[in-house]
Every structure is written in structure tokens, then in C-alpha cells.
Amino acid sequence: MIEAVSQIPLSWFLIVAAALFSIGLYGVLARRNAVAMLMSVELMLNAVNINLIAFWRYIDPLQPTGVAWAIFVLTVAAAEAAVGLALIISIYRQRDSVIAEELDVLKY
Amino acid sequence: MQIIFIIVSAVTLLSGIMVVTNRNLFHAALYMMLSFLGVAGLYVLLDAGFMAAAQLLVYIGAISILVIFAIMMTRRLMQTTETPYNSQWVWSGIASVSVFALIVLVITQVTAVLPTDPNAFMAPSAINDAVLYDALSNMVISLGESFVSAEQYVLPFILSSVLLLVALVGAIIVARPDVEENES
Amino acid sequence: MNLGELLNSLLNLQLFEYIRSVYGSTPTVELLLDVAGVVVVSTFALLIVILLIWLERKIIARMQDRIGPNRVGGRYGLLQTVADVLKLLTKEMITPSGADWLAYNLAPFLIVMTALMMWAVMPFAPGLIGVDLNVAVFYVLSISSVSVVSLLLAGWGSNNKYALLGAFRSVAQLVSYEVPMVISLIVPIILARTMSMEGIVQAQTLPFVLMVPLAAFVFFVSAVAETGRTPFDLLEAESEIVAGFHVEYGGMKFGMFFLAEFVSTLFMAGFFSTVFLGGYRLVFFELIFTGFVTPPLIGLVVFFIKMFLMYFVFVWLRATLPRVRIDQMLDLNWKFFVPVSLALVLAVAVLDQFVADAGLLVRTGVHLVSNVVIFFLSLEVLRRFAQRQRYITEEIAIAPKPGPVFDGTAGASATAHD
Numbered sequence: 001m002i003e004a005v006s007q008i009p010l011s012w013f014l015i016v017a018a019a020l021f022s023i024g025l026y027g028v029l030a031r032r033n034a035v036a037m038l039m040s041v042e043l044m045l046n047a048v049n050i051n052l053i054a055f056w057r058y059i060d061p062l063q064p065t066g067v068a069w070a071i072f073v074l075t076v077a078a079a080e081a082a083v084g085l086a087l088i089i090s091i092y093r094q095r096d097s098v099i100a101e102e103l104d105v106l107k108y
Numbered sequence: 109m110q111i112i113f114i115i116v117s118a119v120t121l122l123s124g125i126m127v128v129t130n131r132n133l134f135h136a137a138l139y140m141m142l143s144f145l146g147v148a149g150l151y152v153l154l155d156a157g158f159m160a161a162a163q164l165l166v167y168i169g170a171i172s173i174l175v176i177f178a179i180m181m182t183r184r185l186m187q188t189t190e191t192p193y194n195s196q197w198v199w200s201g202i203a204s205v206s207v208f209a210l211i212v213l214v215i216t217q218v219t220a221v222l223p224t225d226p227n228a229f230m231a232p233s234a235i236n237d238a239v240l241y242d243a244l245s246n247m248v249i250s251l252g253e254s255f256v257s258a259e260q261y262v263l264p265f266i267l268s269s270v271l272l273l274v275a276l277v278g279a280i281i282v283a284r285p286d287v288e289e290n291e292s
Numbered sequence: 293m294n295l296g297e298l299l300n301s302l303l304n305l306q307l308f309e310y311i312r313s314v315y316g317s318t319p320t321v322e323l324l325l326d327v328a329g330v331v332v333v334s335t336f337a338l339l340i341v342i343l344l345i346w347l348e349r350k351i352i353a354r355m356q357d358r359i360g361p362n363r364v365g366g367r368y369g370l371l372q373t374v375a376d377v378l379k380l381l382t383k384e385m386i387t388p389s390g391a392d393w394l395a396y397n398l399a400p401f402l403i404v405m406t407a408l409m410m411w412a413v414m415p416f417a418p419g420l421i422g423v424d425l426n427v428a429v430f431y432v433l434s435i436s437s438v439s440v441v442s443l444l445l446a447g448w449g450s451n452n453k454y455a456l457l458g459a460f461r462s463v464a465q466l467v468s469y470e471v472p473m474v475i476s477l478i479v480p481i482i483l484a485r486t487m488s489m490e491g492i493v494q495a496q497t498l499p500f501v502l503m504v505p506l507a508a509f510v511f512f513v514s515a516v517a518e519t520g521r522t523p524f525d526l527l528e529a530e531s532e533i534v535a536g537f538h539v540e541y542g543g544m545k546f547g548m549f550f551l552a553e554f555v556s557t558l559f560m561a562g563f564f565s566t567v568f569l570g571g572y573r574l575v576f577f578e579l580i581f582t583g584f585v586t587p588p589l590i591g592l593v594v595f596f597i598k599m600f601l602m603y604f605v606f607v608w609l610r611a612t613l614p615r616v617r618i619d620q621m622l623d624l625n626w627k628f629f630v631p632v633s634l635a636l637v638l639a640v641a642v643l644d645q646f647v648a649d650a651g652l653l654v655r656t657g658v659h660l661v662s663n664v665v666i667f668f669l670s671l672e673v674l675r676r677f678a679q680r681q682r683y684i685t686e687e688i689a690i691a692p693k694p695g696p697v698f699d700g701t702a703g704a705s706a707t708a709h710d
Contacts, residue, residue: 001140003210004229005153005154005155006109007109007110008110008113008153009219010219011215011216011219012113012117013150013154014120014215015211015212015215016116016117016120016150018207018208018211018212018215019121019124019208020120020121020124020143020147021206021208021209021211022204022205022211023121023124023125023127023128023204024124024126024128025200025203025204025207026200026203026204027127027128027199029196029197029199029200029203029204030128030194030196030197030200030201030230031128031193031194032191032193032194033133035133035175035178035179035182036127036128036133036136038175039127039136039137039140039175040127040128041242042140042144042175043124043127043128043140043143044165046143046144046147046167048162049147049159050147050150050151053150053151053156053159054154054155056156057154057155057156061155061243061244062109062238062239062240062243063250063254064247064251064254065254067156067158067159067247067251068251068254068255068261068264069257070156070159071159071162071177071251072167072261072264072268074162074163074167075268075271075272076268076271077166077171078166078170078171078272078275079271079272079274080275081170081171081175082174082275082276082279083176083278083282085174085175085177085178085279085283086258086278086279086280086282087282087284088178088182089178089181089182090282090283092181092182092284097213098114098182100194134392134395134448135392135394136396138394138395138445141441157425157426157427157501158427158430161427161428161430161431161433161434162434164434164435164437164438165430165434165437167434168434168437168438168441169437169438169440169441170437172441173440173441173444173463173467176444176448177463180448180456245426246426248426248427248487
């Protein structure tokens with residue numbers, strides 16, 4: 001149980017989380033489809049959670065602080081996914097499109 | 109252990125890349141599940157079994173299903189052969205790579221000056237293996253107590269339940285078809 | 293190596309400990325033992341399906357006054373299932389044209405995998421358990437929620453709109469019934485103060501089914517719905533709508549869905565007997581002769597008897613009850629099970645604060661009384677509701693109001709229009 005953490009430095013977890021975050025960032029900025037953007041946001045939230053859990057485990061594993069906040073992130077992610085997808089479906093009903101660039105009524 | 113870590117994180121990151129580059133949205137959602145599974149594996153390596161199970165239940169069992177439902181409901185545009193990217197994809201690539209480089213730079217700079225001992229940052233009382241093992245196996249209990257104790261997280265806990273309720277009601281209201289319009 | 297010690301360790305189901313004591317606890321030995329454990333448990337779960345299918349066909353045949361399989365393998369048709377499996381194996385592996393290759397072929401594997409993964413935390417006998425996770429119940433729930441994904445994969449990957457509709461219905465049912473299942477499982481967790489399976493078994497000096505029969509009932513019905521068996525098999529309903537989400541599957545790929553259904557049904561029977569019936573413990577025997585601890589081998593037998601009894605109840609239901617309609621299925625879930633189980637969790641959590649240290653009989657009595665009260669209160673509410681419903685329909689039937697009549701067809705056309 002304790003083996004893994006004693007053999008792997010904390011920075012490895014942080015670098016993996018950073019890479020996952022950057023991948024998600026790229027997805028949010030570059031994808032056209034709103035659902036795909038939402039999926040990328042979920043990846044970014046996961047990266048944040050990896051960081052939270054890693055810091056919890058390496059710094060203060062006696063208190064449940066890190067896990068508790070990771071669970072709150074999880075809750076917010078679930079709420080965000082539900083509302084976001086509901087918005088996307090509603091937009092699709094009205095505009096027949098889920099391409100983020102084409103939803104530009106407010107520009108004019 | 110290090111090999112397991114490298115395999116798990118490689119699966120996570122490669123499937124993450126597939127999520128943002130795959131042309132077929134449904135396949136992207138499948139790769140997203142694989143990526144979530146990899147993150148759950150990382151949690152197991154970090155001795156957070158409860159988080160790993162929660163990750164499976166919430167992300168794979170609920171959020172991915174929701175995403176797949178949304179993809180199926182908006183699927184008329186799925187079969188298009190045009191590029192999945194918008195015009196700023198080059199700049200986004202540069203931006204995200206530079207963010208990654210910046211974070212890695214910070215991490216390496218910081219770890220270079222810190223001691224290499226894995227227990228270096230650990231709270232002093234947690235260095236004893238027996239204490240640590242005990243705390244980790246009773247993590248679920250202390251987590252549950254922290255959610256309901258007034259000194260710790262009872263307020264965020266209640267707030268998050270209110271948030272879930274609001275999201276539930278809001279999602280239903282936003283996504284339901286307009287009933288009155290149809291009847292008139 | 294000592295034959296006597298080996299036999300003794302076999303009798304106490306301590307074979308792994310014996311091997312460790314002989315060869316030492318080196319990483320190689322541990323790895324080999326882990327692999328051996330996985331192979332044994334999953335082979336057991338896969339092979340017992342052959343027996344289960346035969347048992348189910350025989351029992352249902354007897355209940356319907358037939359004989360059942362009686363040709364292949366002697367008078368009792370013992371090898372009928374083997375012949376069926378051979379037939380499925382010799383069929384051609386087809387991937388329909390236009391299907392999503394990845395999703396179509398991944399789904400059967402994923403569903404069997406999830407059905408097998410749940411067995412990892414099942415305590416067969418004292419000490420005979422894959423891993424005694426401290427979040428075992430939660431683990432089972434999360435794995436069973438992953439199996440929903442494979443239904444969506446199958447429905448989507450088949451490139452068939454009926455399969456997709458079937459998958460939507462299946463997911464609606466499974467996701468809905470997950471809610472009362474989770475909530476009713478919280479009750480034994482509160483009573484045992486742990487989520488580990490061993491801990492829950494150890495906490496049951498009296499089986500929890502005597503303490504909280506209503507929670508056991510809600511969990512049992514949700515488990516039936518979760519495995520998609522009669523009376524909740526409207527997803528597949530072979531006599532009405534062919535198959536649902538696996539309509540495009542044939543040969544062994546179909547066989548794997550079938551296999552997963554049986555494996556997870558048996559798991560649910562075992563899970564129920566662990567969480568509510570005291571698992572491998574000879575509970576009343578232990579209560580009469582104080583200090584008696586169930587020995588491992590007897591525990592194994594006791595567990596199997598309980599598990600197969602529960603499985604018999606599953607089969608019995610299938611032979612007895614008619615299929616429910618989809619609106620009845622959803623109504624039963626959201627309007628009855630979810631409120632009742634929420635009230636139950638509240639009552640048990642509050643009451644157990646007061647009676648946790650008050651002795652076994654008092655504790656059992658208090659919980660039993662609160663369960664019965666909640667059950668009759670909810671029945672009363674339901675009765676009032678049904679009465680009012682009936683009253684309204686009768687009133688409309690006697691004196692139809694002027695204006696447009698909203699009967700079923702008008703509503704159906706309105707929804708079909710948008």
C-alpha cells in the first residue's frame with residue numbers, strides 16, 4: 001500500500017497532471033463542437049483532482065482534507081456536466097448546431 | 109511500481125490526446141472513459157481507494173453516460189468530414205504547450221532545490237509507517253466525519269448538496285421541450 | 293512439504309497461507325498466488341453458469357409442469373448447456389456492415405469483465421475473499437455502474453435504430469434502479485459501521501434481514517431490476533420485442549451477454565446473502581451456542597446454500613410474475629422505492645444513535661418496528677393516492693367535461709409532432 005508512494009516522487013504525479021491539464025486546455029481552445037469542449041473541461045478537472053490527491057498523500061495523509069476537496073470538485077464537475085449538456089441540447093433544439101463558432105448572436 | 113505508474117499515466121495521457129484529436133465524437137467519449145479509468149488507477153497508486161471508486165461511479169458511470177447521450181441526441185452533425193478544429197488551433201496548441209512547459213519548469217526548479225527524500229514534505233507525525241497505515245485504512249471514516257463536523261466541512265458539504273439540487277432542477281428545466289408552445 | 297499439514301490447510305481454507313509458510317512471502321510467490329486467486333475465482337464464476345442455466349431451465353420447467361432438458365447427458369439433461377455453448381461457439385462471428393467496429397466488439401467483453409470484477413470482494417468463507425477492501429460495497433456499486441456503458445456501446449455500435457432504442461431503455465432502467473439500490477444499501481452500512489464485506493458479515497450476529505426487512509426488500513427488487521430479469525425484463529422481452537440492445541449480436545458474442553447476465557444474477561444472490569442474510573455465518577447456531585465460531589469449510593457450504601436459495605428465489609419470481617410495463621417500472625421506482633428508502637435511511641440513522649449500545653434484542657426490535665411502521669405508512673399513502681386516482685377517473689367517466697377531450701391518442705400525436 002505505502003510502497004508506491006515511497007518509490008515515486010511527487011513531481012511525477014504533478015507532471016502527469018500538468019500534461020493532462022494542457023491536453024484539456026488545447027481541447028477547449030481548439031475543438032469546434034461544444035460537447036467536445038465539455039469533455040476537455042472534464043479532463044482539466046481530473047488533472048486538478050490528481051494534484052489535490054497527490055498533495056494530500058505526500059504532505060498530510062493523516063487529515064482527510066485533500067480527499068474532501070477532491071470530492072467537492074467531483075460534485076461540481078457532475079453538476080457542471082449536467083447543466084452544460086442540458087444547455088447544449090437546448091441550443092441544438094433551437095439552432096440545429098452544436099458548433100461553438102456558429103452560436104454568435106450576441107456579436108451583432 | 110514505477111513501471112505501473114508509467115503505464116497507467118501513459119494510458120491516461122494518450123487517451124486524453126485521442127479525446128481532443130479524434131474526429132469521431134463517440135470514439136472521443138470512449139477514450140475519455142479510458143482516460144478517467146487511468147486517473148482512477150493513479151488514485152489507487154496514491155492509496156486513495158475511495159476516490160478511485162468515486163471516480164468510477166461519477167465519471168465513468170454518470171458523466172460519460174451523460175456525454176454519450178448528448179452526443180447521440182446531437183448526432184446529425186457527427187458524421188461530417190470537415191475538420192474538428194476551429195481556426196485558432198495552432199495558437200491553442202502553442203498556448204497549451206507553453207502552459208505545460210511553464211508548469212514543468214516550475215516543478216523541476218522547485219524540486220531541484222528541495223531534498224530528494226520522499227518524506228521531505230510529509231507532516232512529521234505521518235512518517236511513522238504504522239500510524240500512516242492506520243490513517244489510510246480508516247480514511248473513509250475520517251472523511252465521513254469531516255463532512256458532518258462543524259469544525260470541518262459541513263458548510264461546503266451542504267452547499268454542494270444544494271448545488272446538486274439546483275443543477276438537477278436547472279438541467280431538467282433547460283433541457284425539456286417547450287410544452288406550452290406545442291399545445292397552442 | 294508435509295501432506296498432513298497440506299490437508300489441514302485445505303480443510304481450513306488456508307492453502308495460500310500454507311504455501312506462503314513453505315515458500316516464503318517473496319514477491320514472485322505473492323504474484324503467482326494473486327494470479328492463481330484471480331484464475332480460480334473467475335473460472336468458478338464462468339463455469340458455474342453452465343450449472344445455473346441447467347438449474348434455471350429445470351426449475352422453470354417443473355413449475356410450468358414440463359420436464360425440461362432431458363436428452364443430452366443422461367436422463368436429467370445435464371450436458372444440455374454444454375451442447376448449447378458448443379453450438380454458439382461454432383457459429384460465425386459477424387460484425388454487421390456499418391457497425392462501429394470498436395464499440396460493437398468491445399461491448400460483450402466489457403460486460404463480462406464487469407460481471408467478473410465484482411466477485412473480487414465476495415467473502416465465500418472466513419478468510420476466503422479476494423480482497424477485503426474497506427470500500428467494498430462502494431466498489432461493487434461503481435463496477436455495476438460501469439456495466440451500463442457496455443449496453444450503450446452495444447446499442448450504438450450495432451448501427452441499428454432498434455438496438456439504440458433498446459439501449460436507451462436499458463440505461464434508463466438501470467440508472468433509475470441504481471438509486472434505490474444505493475440508498476437501501478446505506479442501511480446495512482449504517483448498522484455495521486463499515487463498508488467492508490468481512491466487516492458487514494462480522495456485524496451480523498442476527499442477520500440484517502430480521503432487523504431491516506424493508507431495506508432488504510427494496511434492495512432485492514432493485515437487484516432484480518438491475519440484472520434485468522423477469523418481472524423487469526421488458527428491456528429484452530423475448531416474446532414481444534426480440535432483444536433490445538443486443539438484437540444485432542449472434543454466436544458467442546450474444547452468448548457473452550447471456551453469460552454476463554447469469555454471472556451478475558448469481559453475484560446479486562451472493563451479495564444479498566452476504567449483506568442481509570449473514571453471509572457464511574451459521575447465525576442462529578452461533579446465537580444458541582455462545583462462543584461458537586463457524587469453521588471455514590462449513591462456512592463455505594453455508595454461504596453456497598444461502599446463495600443458491602436466493603438464486604432459487606430469482607428463478608421462482610421469473611416463473612411466477614408477469615412482466616411489468618415501462619411506466620409501471622419507472623413509477624414503482626421513483627414514486628415508491630426512492631421515497632421509502634430515503635425515509636428508511638433517515639429512520640435507521642437517527643434510531644441507531646440511541647439503540648446502538650442497548651443490546652441485540654432491543655436494537656433489532658426498534659429497527660423492526662420502525663421498518664414495519666414505515667412500510668404501513670407508505671402503503672397507506674399509496675392506498676389514498678390510488679383511491680383519489682380512481683375517484684377522479686370515475687368522475688370523468690360519469691360526467692365528461694365540455695371542451696376538447698385529452699385522451700391517449702391526442703397526447704401521443706402531440707408528442708410525436710415535436
